Amino acid sequence: MPLTSGMLLSFAVIALAILVFATIMFLASRYKRCSSDQILVIYGRVGENQSSRCIHGGGAFVWPLIQDYAYMSLTPMTITIPLENALSLQNIRINVPSTFTVGISTEPGIMNNAAERLLRISPRQIEEMSKEIIFGQLRLTVASLTIEQINQDRESFLESIRKNVEPELNKIGLFLINVNITDITDGSNYIESIGKKAAAEAVNAAKVDVAQQEKIGAIGEAQAVREQTIKVAENFAESEKGQKKAEADKRVYVRQQETTASVGESEADREKAIRIAENVAGAEKGQKKAEADKRVYIQQQDAEAVKGEKKAVADQRVFVQEQEALAVSGENRAKADIADADALLAIKKAEALKKGEVARRQAEVEIQKAQYLAEQQRLNAEVIVRQETEKRKIEIDAEALAERYRREAKGQADAILAKYEAEAKGIKQVLESKAAGYLSLVKSCNGDAKAASTLLMIEKIEDIVGRQVEAIKNLKIDKITVWDSGSSDKGSSTANFMSSMIKALPPLQDIATMAGVQLPDYLGKMADGEAGEAEKKPTAAKPDKKELPS
Numbered sequence: 001m002p003l004t005s006g007m008l009l010s011f012a013v014i015a016l017a018i019l020v021f022a023t024i025m026f027l028a029s030r031y032k033r034c035s036s037d038q039i040l041v042i043y044g045r046v047g048e049n050q051s052s053r054c055i056h057g058g059g060a061f062v063w064p065l066i067q068d069y070a071y072m073s074l075t076p077m078t079i080t081i082p083l084e085n086a087l088s089l090q091n092i093r094i095n096v097p098s099t100f101t102v103g104i105s106t107e108p109g110i111m112n113n114a115a116e117r118l119l120r121i122s123p124r125q126i127e128e129m130s131k132e133i134i135f136g137q138l139r140l141t142v143a144s145l146t147i148e149q150i151n152q153d154r155e156s157f158l159e160s161i162r163k164n165v166e167p168e169l170n171k172i173g174l175f176l177i178n179v180n181i182t183d184i185t186d187g188s189n190y191i192e193s194i195g196k197k198a199a200a201e202a203v204n205a206a207k208v209d210v211a212q213q214e215k216i217g218a219i220g221e222a223q224a225v226r227e228q229t230i231k232v233a234e235n236f237a238e239s240e241k242g243q244k245k246a247e248a249d250k251r252v253y254v255r256q257q258e259t260t261a262s263v264g265e266s267e268a269d270r271e272k273a274i275r276i277a278e279n280v281a282g283a284e285k286g287q288k289k290a291e292a293d294k295r296v297y298i299q300q301q302d303a304e305a306v307k308g309e310k311k312a313v314a315d316q317r318v319f320v321q322e323q324e325a326l327a328v329s330g331e332n333r334a335k336a337d338i339a340d341a342d343a344l345l346a347i348k349k350a351e352a353l354k355k356g357e358v359a360r361r362q363a364e365v366e367i368q369k370a371q372y373l374a375e376q377q378r379l380n381a382e383v384i385v386r387q388e389t390e391k392r393k394i395e396i397d398a399e400a401l402a403e404r405y406r407r408e409a410k411g412q413a414d415a416i417l418a419k420y421e422a423e424a425k426g427i428k429q430v431l432e433s434k435a436a437g438y439l440s441l442v443k444s445c446n447g448d449a450k451a452a453s454t455l456l457m458i459e460k461i462e463d464i465v466g467r468q469v470e471a472i473k474n475l476k477i478d479k480i481t482v483w484d485s486g487s488s489d490k491g492s493s494t495a496n497f498m499s500s501m502i503k504a505l506p507p508l509q510d511i512a513t514m515a516g517v518q519l520p521d522y523l524g525k526m527a528d529g530e531a532g533e534a535e536k537k538p539t540a541a542k543p544d545k546k547e548l549p550s
Contacts, residue, residue: 018344026352032069033059039072039104041115044363051370052115056106065359068367070119076103076177077123079131085187086142087400088150091407094186096142096150098179100165102130105175114173117378120371129382130174136389137164143396151184 034040039056044067046053053060062069079100085093104114118126141157141164142150150157158179166176438452445451 014340015344018341019348021341022345022348027061030062030064031059032062034071037074039074039106039111039114041070041072041119042067043070043115044068044367051374052112052119054108054111054115056111064356065363068363072104072114072119073123074104074106075123076101077127077130079127079134081131081134081138083135083138083142086139087396088142089144089146091400091403092147092186094142094147094150094184096138096181096184098138098181100130100134100176101178101180102169102174103177104173105170107175110170110173110175112173113171116374117172118174126174129172130169132386132389133168133172134165136393137161137168139393139396140164147186154181157181 032040032042034055034057036057039054040060041052041054042060042062043052045063046067056074079102081098081100083096083098086096088094104118105111121129138161141160145157145160158181161179162176165179169176441452441455442449445455
């Protein structure tokens with residue numbers, strides 16, 4: 001059949017409509033929307049001196065070939081920081097276990113930093129990078145504060161952490177959401193000692209307050225007892241009066257109430273019987289009426305239900321048939337339109353695919369070049385940050401170690417000095433006490449130093465005798481054997497042995513004489529000839545061999 005001008009015009013209109021529809025669909029597919037928990041990053045040719053354009057919430061058109069897009073999640077990340085042995089301002093090492101919650105910022109400048117440094121990095125890598133930054137800054141924060149500032153003023157401590165940590169996180173596109181310090185401990189129990197001191201001060205203050213209140217209570221109690229005694233006496237007298245009057249009034253009132261009660265009981269019984277009869281009759285009437293009304297209502301509702309059910313079934317059948325007819329007609333028309341559109345779309349799609357593939361290849365080359373440069377810059381920045389952190393850490397540790405050695409040396413020197421001062425003080429006190437005692441003793445002897453020394457010597461006689469006894473008390477006399485040949489003219493060997501052993505112990509008079517003290521006469525004297533006679537007396541017996549008795 002030859003094509004008429006009207007048919008050609010119809011085909012042209014249809015082709016134009018399909019082209020417009022395909023163009024609209026393609027443009028719609030390039031409009032990218034961003035949810036509230038994501039950031040849309042558009043990169044490529046986005047403007048002068050811009051590597052990317054970030055959008056949070058809403059949407060934007062992404063030009064084909066010259067632009068591409070990616071999403072970054074705003075889901076917060078929880079990072080556990082088990083900081084241990086951190087050096088405080090007082091050179092005391094403490095443990096500060098904490099939990100940091102961080103996320104990608106939605107601030108324009110910080111958001112661009114995140115697009116440049118975190119776009120192709122996994123959440124695990126982001127957490128590791130953040131942990132290194134937080135570790136270094138947290139140590140710097142602890143080193144700038146005392147333990148009292150850290151433990152007692154938690155708000156200031158957290159604010160200091162935020163001031164030091166958040167600017168560093170902003171450099172890579174993150175911001176600090178929350179900091180939670182679980183517990184603060186130290187190896188030297190300094191914090192525990194502070195708590196014990198505060199508890200002791202609170203207990204002492206409480207004891208003082210208790211004593212003060214007990215004093216006030218005792219005074220008030222005494223006043224209250226005095227007033228109570230007076231009031232009790234007054235109230236007892238009043239109660240006696242009132243009791244007598246109340247008993248009289250009670251007897252009168254009881255008689256009156258008994259009379260009133262008797263009359264009231266009879267009237268109440270009569271009223272009760274009348275009301276019971278009326279209520280029984282009314283209840284029976286109401287029950288009968290309610291049963292009749294119930295039967296009428298049930299029959300009416302059953303009839304209405306049957307009518308409504310039949311009408312609903314009929315209406316449903318008519319509606320279903322109408323909808324099925326409309327659906328078949330619309331489906332046939334839609335299939336025809338879709339077939340025509342698919343044919344034209346396939347032609348356009350092939351041409352667009354050819355051009356798009358060429359442009360995509362060229363864009364990938366440019367993108368890879370840009371990514372290589374960005375990754376190289378990021379790695380250089382990480383190395384510089386890590387080296388600066390390590391350098392600062394080494395400097396802090398070295399300063400802390402030097403300060404520790406200085407303090408330990410000073411502490412040891414102070415301890416040795418205190419020890420010698422205490423010993424010197426003790427010796428001085430002992431000597432001063434002895435000097436005072438000796439002075440008192442000389443004064444009690446009317447200034448006679450010789451008499452005082454004699455008294456001191458007499459006090460030591462018991463110790464001297466004890467020492468002499470100690471010298472021979474452990475000798476086993478029953479084990480000593482003396483061999484005697486019997487040829488000696490000066491007595492037996494046994495006697496000589498015993499005499500020599502006794503003479504080995506100096507007499508008390510000799511010891512006192514060597515000390516320059518003359519013992520009083522009542523302690524005995526040593527005559528000049530007594531020593532010789534003592535040597536001659538044991539020569540009476542001369543046994544050949546003697547064993548000392550056990």
